[in-house]
Amino acid sequence: MDQATQNGARNGATKASGLDGVVVADTALSEVDGERGRLVVGGYDIEALAGRVGFEDLCGLLWTGALPDAATRGAIADALAEGRALAFEQIPSLGETLVGEDGSAALMAAVAHFGARAAWRAAEGPAWIELARVTGAVATFAAAWARRRAGDAPIAPDKARGHAADFLRMVRGAAAPEAAARALDAYLVTVADHGMNASTFTARVVASTGSDRVSAIVAAIGALKGPLHGGAPGPVLDMLDGIGEPSRAAAWVAAELAAGRRIMGMGHRIYRVRDPRAAVLERAIGELERDGSVGARLALARATERAAEALLAERHPDRPLKANVEFYTAVLLDAVGLPRELFTPTFAVGRAAGWCAHVEEQRRAGRLIRPASRYVGPVPAA
Numbered sequence: 001m002d003q004a005t006q007n008g009a010r011n012g013a014t015k016a017s018g019l020d021g022v023v024v025a026d027t028a029l030s031e032v033d034g035e036r037g038r039l040v041v042g043g044y045d046i047e048a049l050a051g052r053v054g055f056e057d058l059c060g061l062l063w064t065g066a067l068p069d070a071a072t073r074g075a076i077a078d079a080l081a082e083g084r085a086l087a088f089e090q091i092p093s094l095g096e097t098l099v100g101e102d103g104s105a106a107l108m109a110a111v112a113h114f115g116a117r118a119a120w121r122a123a124e125g126p127a128w129i130e131l132a133r134v135t136g137a138v139a140t141f142a143a144a145w146a147r148r149r150a151g152d153a154p155i156a157p158d159k160a161r162g163h164a165a166d167f168l169r170m171v172r173g174a175a176a177p178e179a180a181a182r183a184l185d186a187y188l189v190t191v192a193d194h195g196m197n198a199s200t201f202t203a204r205v206v207a208s209t210g211s212d213r214v215s216a217i218v219a220a221i222g223a224l225k226g227p228l229h230g231g232a233p234g235p236v237l238d239m240l241d242g243i244g245e246p247s248r249a250a251a252w253v254a255a256e257l258a259a260g261r262r263i264m265g266m267g268h269r270i271y272r273v274r275d276p277r278a279a280v281l282e283r284a285i286g287e288l289e290r291d292g293s294v295g296a297r298l299a300l301a302r303a304t305e306r307a308a309e310a311l312l313a314e315r316h317p318d319r320p321l322k323a324n325v326e327f328y329t330a331v332l333l334d335a336v337g338l339p340r341e342l343f344t345p346t347f348a349v350g351r352a353a354g355w356c357a358h359v360e361e362q363r364r365a366g367r368l369i370r371p372a373s374r375y376v377g378p379v380p381a382a
C-alpha cells in the first residue's frame, strides 16, 4: 500500500473527486437536473424566463424570491443604473486597472476598488439595493475595459436604458439594434444562475467567512475566468473560425481529439444530455437570424456540434458529452457585436446577479464552509 493509500485508509476518506454530487448548501435559487437536462430558476424553467422576462425581472426573482411587480422592477432598474453610474465616476481614479490583456483580471481589480469605496453602500432600504449596485458596476467596468483595449474612451452609462441595452451601448459606442439588445438580455437571463457551479461555490465560501459582498464577487470572477468554467466561449469562436465551413467540421474535430485536445463548448460536469441553456440561446440566435445579423456562423456551429457530439460519443460511449452553454454563447455574443475577449467578462455581467443572491443566502445560513482534506504527505517518524 503506498503512502497516499495508507493515509487515505487511516483517515477513512474516499478518493478526492472534484466534489461531484456533494451537497454543500440548501438553496431556493436554482436547480440543475443533469439527467433530464432541466434548469429551474426560482421556480421557473429557464425556457419560461430567457427571452420572456428581462434581466431586471430575473434579478428581482433571485433577490426577492418572486418575479417583481412593475414598481419593484423599476426600482431594481434604477439601482442597477446607479451602480453603472457610480462605477463610471470611479474610472478616472482606477489608473492602469482597466488596461491589459485579461479582461476578467481587470474586472476583478476594478470591482475590488469599487468595493473599497463606500459609495455603493445603502444606509436604508432592502439588501438588494447594494446587490444591484455591485451588479451594475460589473457591466460598466467590463464595457470600459473593452473600450480601452480597442483604444477608445469609455462611454458613460444611460440610466434610461435597460441593463443589457446599456451594456451593449457602452461597449459598441452607439445604441445597438433592438434585436441585439433583446438577444443579449436573453443571454444575461440564461446565465444568471446555475446551481452550485465553481464560481458560485467560490462566492459562497467567501461569504461564509463573514467577508463582505464585493470580496465574494471578486473571488467568483477569478473562478469564472478559468477555461473549464467561463473561459470557453472565446476559444469556441476561435474553433469555428479555424473550421471555416460546415464540411470541414468533422475532420477538424477528429484532428483535435487525435491530438489529445478538448473540444471547447462540449461536455459538462452535471449534464448528461444537452445543456438546456444551449437550446435557449439557439432560440435567441434564431430571432437574430431573422434580423440578418448571424450570417453563416449558426449553420457552422450546428454542423460542428453534430460532428463533435458524434465523435465524442465514439470515444466515450459511457460518458455523454454534448454541447454546453458556452457553445452557442460564442455565436450569440459575436452576433450582437461584442469582441471575443469580452465574452468571459460578459458572462460575469449576467452571473453577478446569481452570485449576489447566493452570497445573501449564504450569509443567512451563517455557517462557515470548511471542508476536509485527505493528508497524503509523509508521516512523522514514530
Ligand code: COA
Binding pocket: 227, 228, 229, 230, 232, 261, 262, 263, 264, 265, 266, 267, 268, 269, 270, 312, 316, 319, 321, 324, 325, 326
Ligand atoms: N472534449 C474532449 N474530451 C472531453 C471533453 C471535451 N470537451 N470533455 C470531457 N472529455 C473527456 C475527458 O478527456 C475525459 O476523458 P478520459 O476519461 O479519457 O480522461 C472524459 O471525457 C471525462 O471528462 P471529465 O474531465 O471527467 O469531465 P468533467 O466533468 O471533469 O469535465 C468539463 C467537465 C466541462 C470541464 C469538460 O467537459 C471540458 O473540459 N469541456 C470543455 C471546456 C468547456 O466547454 N467548458 C465550459 C463548461 S460550461
